[in-house]
Amino acid sequence: MSDFVGRNRLWARLNAAVAAQPDHLPTPIAVVDLAAFDANAADLARRAAGKPIRVASKSLRVPALISRALATPGFEGVLSYTLREALVLHDLGITDDLVVAYPCVDRGALTDLVASPAAAGAVTLMVDDVAHLDVIDSVRSSKAVQIRVAIDIDAGLKFGNQHVGPKRSPLYDTSAVVALARAVVARDGFRLVGVMTYEGQVAGVPDDVPTQRAKSLVVRRLKQASMTQLDVRRRAIAEALGPIADLEFWNAGGSGSVEATAADDAVTEIAAGSGLLVPGLFDHYQSFSPRPASYFGLRVSRKPSPTLATVHGGGLIASGPAGADRLPLPWAPPGLHLLGLEGAGEVQTPLTGHPAAMLAIGDLVWFRHAKSGELFEHVNDVHLVFGEEIVETVPSYRGLGHVF
Template identity: 70%
Template structure:
C-alpha cells in the first residue's frame, strides 16, 4: 500500500545536502539546469515494479525515460523484458543502437519515411511491432513497399476505457471498443499478405495514470478509486471476450496492459502476458499519491538562485519546464529541496526566471541550487542533453539523453 505522506521535510533537506555535496565534489561548476537521476531510488523502484508484476515481465515505457542508459539499466533488471516505444523512428533507432530487439510501438504511425525504413530491413521488421486500430494503418504500410516480402508485425490497440451510462471514461485512444470491431480488424490483418498479427494492447489510463490517494482531495480520490474498481472489473470481462474471439483466428505472442499505477491489478488478469511501466522508475510528482505503491522520487533538476528581490523571496534562473496534458497547477515543476518553498501565483514557473517564496526562501543565497521535481516522467529530458547519475553521495556518470544523442522523436 502506498504512503499518503511521502518524504518528510527532513528527508527533503537531507536530499538537498546530498545533491549539493555531490555537485560540489565534481570540482568544476556544472551547467544549469543540472539534471540528476538517483540510481539507488531508480533501482529500488525497478525491483518494486517487478515484485508488483508477480512473475509477469515488465516492458519498459521509453516515453517515461528518454535516456538510453536508463532504458538499458531498467532492462538489466531481472523481470524486465522489451521496450514500449512511443515513435517508430525511436524504435528503429533503439534497434539500430542495439538497445533492444523487442520493441513495441505503443501508438499507430503514419510516418511513411520510417515505415519505408522498417519494410526495407528484415532485422528491424523482426524486432519491431507496430500498433494499429484501423485498416487505414495497414494501407499506409502497403503504400511504401513494392512487395510484402518482409512481414510486418502488428498488434491491436483495444480500447480499455470504462463504459458507463453511455459515457466513455479513460484515454481517447482506440475505436476498437467491442469484440466485433476487434475481430473485424484482426481478420483484415490475418488475411492481408505481408502482415503478422502478434499481439494486443489494452491501456487502462483511467486506472494506471490517475492519482487515487491525494490527502488534499479525499472525496475525489475515493471517487477515482471507485472508477478504478469498476474499470478493472469491466475490462477483465472485455479482455476475456476479445481474447477468446482472437484465439479462433491466431495465437498471439503477447497481450500488453497496464502502467506504473496499476501493475498489480493488470498482472492479475490471466489474459495479460506482460505489463508496461516507465513513470514508476523515476516517480514524477503526478505519481506521488497512489495507494498501490510507495513513491521513491528519483529524478531532479537543479536551478541556481540568481536574485533576492526581497528577504523572503529567492528567484532562480529558468524553471518553466511544465508537463503536457490539461493545463493546471499540477503540471508545473515542484520546488522540492530544500523543503518549504513554493511557486508564486503571479509568475508560476517562468521560462527565464522563477521566484520562490515560503519559509526556506529567506535562508537561500545567490548561487545556491534549488532542486525541483518534474510533473511527468521523461518529458523533462527533452530540455537536457546530459543527465548525471547519482549513486550514494557521488555523481558517478554523465549520460546523454535522446537529445544529447541528436535525436528528437
C-alpha cells in the same frame, strides 16, 4: 525519517555531488538517483508477480536508463512511443523486442523499417484501423519483409453513454476487434502478434490525494469498476481472437495499476515507466509508495526581497490539461513554493517559503518534474548519482541529437 529531514538530506547530497564536479555544470542540472531508480524497478517487478514488465520508454528517454531497467530481473522489451525512436534503440543494440505504442503514419520511418529485415523482425507496429495497414503498404514495393503488428483496443470504462479513459483506439466491441484481426491476417505481408489495452484511467490517475479525499474515493471506485469491466471484456476478446491468431503478447496496464492488471489472466505483460522515476503526478497512489528518483537543479540568480529567492529558468511544464498539477515541484530544500501570479517561468522562477530567506545567489534549488521523461527533452546530459557522487553522465535522446 520524516519527509522534511529526508528532503534536506537530499538537498545536501545532490549539492555535494554537483560541487565535486571539476566543471561548473550548466542548468538545468538533470540528475537521477540510482538507488531510488533501482529500488523502484525491483518494486515494480515485485508488484507484477511474475509477469514481465515492458519498459515504457516515453517515461525515460535516456538509453542508459532504459538499459538499466532492462537489466533488472522481471523486465523484458521496450514499449516505444514512435517508430523512429524504436529504430534508434534497435540500432543502439538496446533490445530486439520493441513494440511501438501508437500507430505510425510517418512514411519515412516506415520506409526505413520495411527496408531492414532485422528491424522489421524486432519491431511491432500498433494499428487500430485498416488505414494504418494501407499506409505501411504504400511505402513498400515488395511483401518479402513481413511486418509485425499489434491491435490497440480501447480499455476505457463505459456506463451508458459515458466513456472514462484515454481517447485512443476506436475499437471497443469484440466484433470490431475481430474484424480488424481478420483483415490483418488476410493481408499479405503482415503478421498479427499482439494486443494492447491501456487502462489509463486506472494506471495514470492518482487515487489517494490528501487534499482531495472525496475525489480520491470516487476515483478508486471508478478504477474498481473499470477493472471489473475490463476483466470481462478482455476475456471475451481473447476467446474470440484465439482461432484467428496465435498471439505472442497481450500488453496492458501502467505503473499505477501493476497489481490489478497482472491479476487479469488475459494479460501476459505489463507496461511501466513512470514508476521508475516517480514524477510529481505519481505521488498519491494507494498501490505503491513513491521513491522520487529524478530531479533538476536551478541556481538562485537574484533576491528580489529578503523573503524571496529567484532561480534562473524553471518553466518546465508537463503535458496534459493545463493546471497547477502540471507545474514543477520545488522539492529541496523543503518548504519552498511557487508564486500564484508567476508560477514557473521560462527565464526566471521566484520562490517563497521559509527557506527562501536563507538561500544566497548561486545556491542550488532542486525540483521534480510533474511527468516522467519529459524533463529530459530539456537537457543533453543526465547525471547519474549514487550517494553523494555523480558516477556517470549519460546522454538523453536530445543529447544524441534526436527529437521524437
